[in-house]
Amino acid sequence: MAVLFPKWPTDRLKKSQPSLDQGGAPLALYERAQSALRLYALDAAAESLGLFPGQALADARAICPHLVAVEARPLEDAKAFQKLCARFMRYSPAVSVQRTGEAFVDVTGCERLFGGEAAILADLARRLEAAGFSAKIAVAGTPGAAFAFAAAGVGGVIAAPETKAALAPLPIDVLRIDAAVAERLRRMGLKRVGQLYDMPRAPLTARFGKELLMRLDQALARETEALPLLFPAPHDYAEMRFAEPISSIDAAMESARKLAGDLGETLLKAGKGGRRFELTLFRVDNQMARVSVRTSAATNSPAHIARLFDMRLDGLRSDIDAGFGFELVRLGAFETEKTPALQHEAFDRAAADAALSELKDRLSNRLGARRVCRLDLKDSHLPEHADALVPATAPPAAAVDADPGLRRPVKILSHPEEIEALAQIPDGPPARFSWRRVSYRLVRASGPERIADEWRRQENAKPTRDYYRVEDEEGRRYWIYREGLYEREAGTPRWFLHGFFA
Amino acid sequence: MSALPVRPKLDALRRRIETLERKGAPAARAGSAFALGPLTVAPGALHEIRVFGWRDAPAASGLALAISGKIAARTRKPVVFIREPRGYISIGRAYACGLSSFGVDPADIIVVSPESAKEALWATEEAAGASGVGAVVIEFLKPHKLLDLTATRRLQLAAEASGTTPIFLRSAGDATPSAARTRWRIAAAPSAADSYDLKASGNPRWRVELEKCRAGGRGAWVLEWDYETGELREAAVHGRALPEMADRSFEEIAAVA
Numbered sequence: 074m075a076v077l078f079p080k081w082p083t084d085r086l087k088k089s090q091p092s093l094d095q096g097g098a099p100l101a102l103y104e105r106a107q108s109a110l111r112l113y114a115l116d117a118a119a120e121s122l123g124l125f126p127g128q129a130l131a132d133a134r135a136i137c138p139h140l141v142a143v144e145a146r147p148l149e150d151a152k153a154f155q156k157l158c159a160r161f162m163r164y165s166p167a168v169s170v171q172r173t174g175e176a177f178v179d180v181t182g183c184e185r186l187f188g189g190e191a192a193i194l195a196d197l198a199r200r201l202e203a204a205g206f207s208a209k210i211a212v213a214g215t216p217g218a219a220f221a222f223a224a225a226g227v228g229g230v231i232a233a234p235e236t237k238a239a240l241a242p243l244p245i246d247v248l249r250i251d252a253a254v255a256e257r258l259r260r261m262g263l264k265r266v267g268q269l270y271d272m273p274r275a276p277l278t279a280r281f282g283k284e285l286l287m288r289l290d291q292a293l294a295r296e297t298e299a300l301p302l303l304f305p306a307p308h309d310y311a312e313m314r315f316a317e318p319i320s321s322i323d324a325a326m327e328s329a330r331k332l333a334g335d336l337g338e339t340l341l342k343a344g345k346g347g348r349r350f351e352l353t354l355f356r357v358d359n360q361m362a363r364v365s366v367r368t369s370a371a372t373n374s375p376a377h378i379a380r381l382f383d384m385r386l387d388g389l390r391s392d393i394d395a396g397f398g399f400e401l402v403r404l405g406a407f408e409t410e411k412t413p414a415l416q417h418e419a420f421d422r423a424a425a426d427a428a429l430s431e432l433k434d435r436l437s438n439r440l441g442a443r444r445v446c447r448l449d450l451k452d453s454h455l456p457e458h459a460d461a462l463v464p465a466t467a468p469p470a471a472a473v474d475a476d477p478g479l480r481r482p483v484k485i486l487s488h489p490e491e492i493e494a495l496a497q498i499p500d501g502p503p504a505r506f507s508w509r510r511v512s513y514r515l516v517r518a519s520g521p522e523r524i525a526d527e528w529r530r531q532e533n534a535k536p537t538r539d540y541y542r543v544e545d546e547e548g549r550r551y552w553i554y555r556e557g558l559y560e561r562e563a564g565t566p567r568w569f570l571h572g573f574f575a
Numbered sequence: 576m577s578a579l580p581v582r583p584k585l586d587a588l589r590r591r592i593e594t595l596e597r598k599g600a601p602a603a604r605a606g607s608a609f610a611l612g613p614l615t616v617a618p619g620a621l622h623e624i625r626v627f628g629w630r631d632a633p634a635a636s637g638l639a640l641a642i643s644g645k646i647a648a649r650t651r652k653p654v655v656f657i658r659e660p661r662g663y664i665s666i667g668r669a670y671a672c673g674l675s676s677f678g679v680d681p682a683d684i685i686v687v688s689p690e691s692a693k694e695a696l697w698a699t700e701e702a703a704g705a706s707g708v709g710a711v712v713i714e715f716l717k718p719h720k721l722l723d724l725t726a727t728r729r730l731q732l733a734a735e736a737s738g739t740t741p742i743f744l745r746s747a748g749d750a751t752p753s754a755a756r757t758r759w760r761i762a763a764a765p766s767a768a769d770s771y772d773l774k775a776s777g778n779p780r781w782r783v784e785l786e787k788c789r790a791g792g793r794g795a796w797v798l799e800w801d802y803e804t805g806e807l808r809e810a811a812v813h814g815r816a817l818p819e820m821a822d823r824s825f826e827e828i829a830a831v832a
Contacts, residue, residue, distance in 0.1 A: 429707030575637015
């Protein structure tokens, strides 16, 4: 089943800000594209006036002075859309979202619970209409065909044997192909899907790329299409059902601990470990809360998993709404891989490594992965690009050797700060400088070490820098540079402080 | 009256208190104390480096790096760096290319950037309690009310249990009591002369005062890090007089902070 929301951005906005809907004025969303404001999405009223996406906002305003224009927020649209699609799980657990506004639900095998595919379709249509979303829905044998029928406005249920015949009169745009490809096909006179059926395949691929035939085959079930699911079901999981719903976070934490024990045992027996774990709390009223934790190394240690969830849930106390209580708690392991059976206590080294990766997990899950980093050396001679803070849980990068001959500071400012420096001779080291309103008299200096921008950046290359290691009267050591060469690159070079030596 | 029977009883009580206090912490796991020039570094204990103002903080991190590098090399365990939470004067972040000159492999470093003092303290305690960590360097130059005797005591206990060595960089103006085993006060000192270039600064030097030490002994030295041998040693200072520690008054710190 394909569910398309052609007016999703405007519908969502109208729903969140009902005042926009009342006047009946046409609504348009615009985005900033290359310093121009262009239309991004329109509602039905705006479309009927002849406005189109990609039009300059100024032009649209000229055509329709009473147009209501709001800046588009694609990220929020996507988030809200995912949230809506999560509710399609009432029909089937296999829900997939590929782009905002396009959802697929695999209802195979689930139709009997609702009394047929047509009943599901009718139920969904009724619910969406009540919620105020304009949607096009179609059910067909393949996701591709369902999409095509929905996009062409042929609603209803199309049985698998009739697919080919029913697709033939539809325009080629419905095949989920690139707009440019569709345009080229039309110019060749290929306007209907049916015209492609008997075309020789090789020239078509040569002319229009692989995607066209792939999409056609997918629609006609000649090729299978595996859609990534919105909420993939875990292969390994443990769950707990409650006759009496639990409503406190503490009870959920307790059950998570028990489930961690069960899941850990299952994984251990299978010789596997997971890198991501997700705890799903199913509420009585069909709502779900999901909490996931990530680990830096595949693990199956119950104590470790339980501790990570303990900390996560503790932090989410106010965010999780138990409502009428949870009736099912499921803990699933994702991204599982084979782990060697470790005799943890037998070897100190292995135990220490395990303790370290568990520490990284605890820190990253509580503080956020970006706050717990390792320092990777990078292959660049520009000081600010020579290293990078990389999340400690990220896979290791290729090793780069540092040049031990270079004397580099222990601390570096992420943005060099401009200083006022006074040099005795134009090309020499400064005798004093002032930084953050304090003046420093320098007694020692060495340099310059000349660092030019990378050769491959020909255009807007940064000026060459001359680095000096300087020391003030009290023995504090700084790394400063002059930006620009005298008379060649800059009229008056500027000085910057970039780092500190111990 | 014989004093003889009292003695064994007292010894037994002492032993009991000791076990109660230490909870049977495996002191052997931490390894034995080692000398670093004139300094003695005991693993499994909290050390404090009190810094004279934020301008001397990079110098202090250099010394902390030198110490933690030695610990990392001895234990073959990484060093966790906990950065100052936001809201204090920024002096940048640890620079991978500069670590090797203090004998620290950049691959052995984990940098934690906490958002608040509370998070920083929590992360420190987690790191200090993890047996997979060699040393933990915590920058906390801004005095904070959370960082009191209890907090440092907890750190000390965590370190004792796991054998890690937390090194605390604090401001010398911070008068909060602390349970650290040793406390040094340090400031940058004019560097040694470079043997090839008279105008350039050579090996870095620090003025170090041992203020407090459980094992006893106090002292003040000028320490020098030898880039070539990778050793910390007492510097042979001649000629120029070093500025007195007291010269860097706390007013300067207060003026900037």
